[in-house]
Amino acid sequence: MAETHAPLKRVDGPAIVVESMLGEPKGSEIAAAIEARVMADRIDMTLGKAVSPGAKEAARLAYAQGVFAPIWTRDAAEKLVDANATCKENGIDSGYTDAQIRAAIDARFMGNADARADGDLMLTATWLIMASKLSGGLSDEGGMVKSTMTGPTRSDLVVALRKAGQSDPIATMKEFSSLAPQYSKLRDALKTYRDHAANGGWMKIRDGKEMLEPGMNDPRVPALRERLKAEGYIQPAAFNFFMPVLDDLPETAPTVYDETLAVKVQAFQAAHGLKQDGVIGPATLAALNESVESKIDRIERAMNHWRSRSDLGERHIWVNIPSYRAEAWTGDRLDIAMDTIVGKKRTPTTAFSDEIEYIVANPKWFLPIGLFKRQKLRKLRKDPGYAARHNYVVYDRASGAKVNPHTIDWNEPGVSRKIQMVQTPGPHNALGQLKIIFPNKHSIYLHDTPDRHLFERDVRALSSGCVRLLDPVKMANWLTDGDEGVSTEVFNTTLQSRERERFYLDKHVQVHLTYLPAVVNPDGHVEFPADIYQQFKKPTLAKGTYPDDIVEEQEDLYVEIDGESGSRSDTLQ
Known part of the structure; x- marks a missing residue:
């Protein structure tokens, strides 16, 4: 699927030129100097490989349409100084320093004609490179867009560039x-985590001789509490919208890992794709010890993914594989969010984009050869009756004829390529009631499952590669409700009949399977999924280690208060 940036709004009619703000009228020495540079392909030399060939062509067109007058007014150029801040808040390194931008502005308005021409071209290059990075790569190749009104036509990027240079870049x-x-949402999360970094981030919690479980007394508990505070899991509710648990902990014994603190740890585990048991084992400790800088890098990487894949389709389904979640969207409205089961580490779900074409009600399951060899062949060698008990029909691949499994030599070399096992439709079928198909070379699709109990697990990398949905009927009805060619009522009636049938969508719906290191969930909480397939950049660890808060046991201290004896147990903090 083509990668695109946010579409630009077309502006028709003649380009805007604020001559009083340019400093020079058309036809002046600076225009001649700009024309000479454009004709000598100075734009190509200035931009190099930083933008697409089409963006360079758009720059040439922008100057030509203005009869080579400067594009940049002083007011617009001065505003460009703030562009670095815009890039930073979007997780982008512009490649320019504020001093370099200021030098280009000075050249544009303070030098001779040649210097001013060079300054104008540098400002144009600066804006184009920043816009290209922000968009994930300008895909407008400089082609002309046909106008809907009488008048000249021009590319969107040409209009955007001239608008930037004469108003607000x-x-x-x-x-x-x-x-x-x-x-x-990720941009807001980036600001939050940069604030964490500015406040010092956090340190590591040292490893112990045993796992830390609720109810234990352990000198690392104060470090655990400080670590959760540093990321906002223990803070006043107004502090951070992106943390799932935000209220302050009550006073408790410093080294006791009580249930209240365990709830905070479970929230942390949920946000990191870990088993939500409150136990600080190796995986949870590793997640706690990841540095704030590493999490900032995760967010920036996720943002970079969305920059180059902005056009998801008006109606689309998004599955982030390590988050175990599928979402259905209409525009910027979230319609559905549900849990998923994805591929095991040895049979991973592939990340890619495609279009949903049809839904199969009450499907048969045609076992892939690889899965048959891994999971079924051994069982059939021991007991050919396994096929009938689990509703499998065996066919000869060459003739297509049905074969009695008791007549097959399951130990014959290459037998897995000679037969085809097909599981009949019904509640026993591994695909459940339906499957949602977007034909692809990976043989991956969305489907139901009879193994509903598996959704109770926190870590759900359990399938042979396809994506199982918690509520597939709800997702299928979302597809049919939005389609003119399929009746939701007829589809649901067919499901109940257990008759196998395909329902082709009149309008295909985009589906996006991603493997992203940071996401914001439907509740608005930022998540850093576990790297179930080891595809993320290796995280860096926080610097320094929290010191243990070891509490010495003391004898009761007896004091005399107003002539009466009393007992007071003091705890060293």
Whole structure:
């Protein structure tokens, strides 16, 4: 599927030129100097490989349409100084320093004609490179867009560039931001984690001789409490919208791992794709010890993904594989969110984008050869009756004829390629009631499952590669409700009849399977999924280690208060 940035709004009619703000009228020495540079392909030399060939062509067109007058007014150029801040808040390194931008502005308005021409081209290059990075790569190849009105036609990027140079380059640049619903949420999360970094981040919790479980008394508990405070899991409710548990802990014995603190740990585990048992084992300790800088890098990587994949489709389904969640969207409205089961480590679910074409009600299951060899062949060698008991029909691949499994030599070399096992439709079928198909070379699709109990697990990398849905009927009805060619009522009636039938969608719906290291969940909480397939960049560890708060046992201290004897047990903090 083509990768696109946020579509630009087309502006028809003649380009805007604020001559009083340019400093020079058309036809002046600076225009001649700009024309000479454009004709000598100075734009190519200035931009290099930083932008697409089409973006360079758009720059040439922008100057030519203005008869080579400067594009940049002083007011607009001064605003460009703030562009680095815009890039930073979007997780982008612009490649320019504020001093370099200021030098280009000075050259544009303070030098001779040649210097001013060079300054104008540098400002144009600066804006184009920043806009290209913000968009994930400008896909407008400079082609002309046909006007809906009488008058000249021009590419969207030409209009955007001239608008930037004569009014507000920051606002125009922001029009290139990703339209993906996740993008703005991740941008807010990035600010939150940069604030954590500015406040010092956090340190590591040392490893212990045993796992830390609720109810234990352990000198590492104060370190655990400080670590959770540092990331906002223990803070006043107004502190951070992106943390799932935000209320303060009550006073408790410093080294006792009580149930209240365990609830905070479970929230942390949920946000990191870990078993939510409150136990600080190796996986949870590793997640706690990941540095704030590493998490910032995760967020920036996720944002970079959405920059280059902004056009998800008006109606689309998104599955982030390590998050075990599928979401259905209409525009920027979340319609459905549900749990998923994804591929095991040895049979991973592949990340890719495609289009949903049809739904199969009451499907048969045609076992893939690899899965048959791994899971079924051994069982059939021991007992050919396994096939009938589990509702499998065996066919000869060459002739298509049905074969009695008791007549097959299951120890024959290559037998797995000679037969085809098919599981009949019904509640016993491994695909459940339905499957949602987007034909692809990976043989991956969305489907039901009879193994409903598996959704009770926190870690759900359990399938042979396809994505199992917690409520597949709800997802299928979302697809049929939005389609003119399929009746939801007829579809649901067919499901109940247990008759096998395909329902082709009149309008295909985009589906996106991703493997992202950071997401914002439907509740607004930022998550850092566990790397179930070891595809993320290796996390860095926090610097320094929290010291243990070892509490010495003391004898009761007897004091005399107002002439009466009393007992007071003091705890060293």
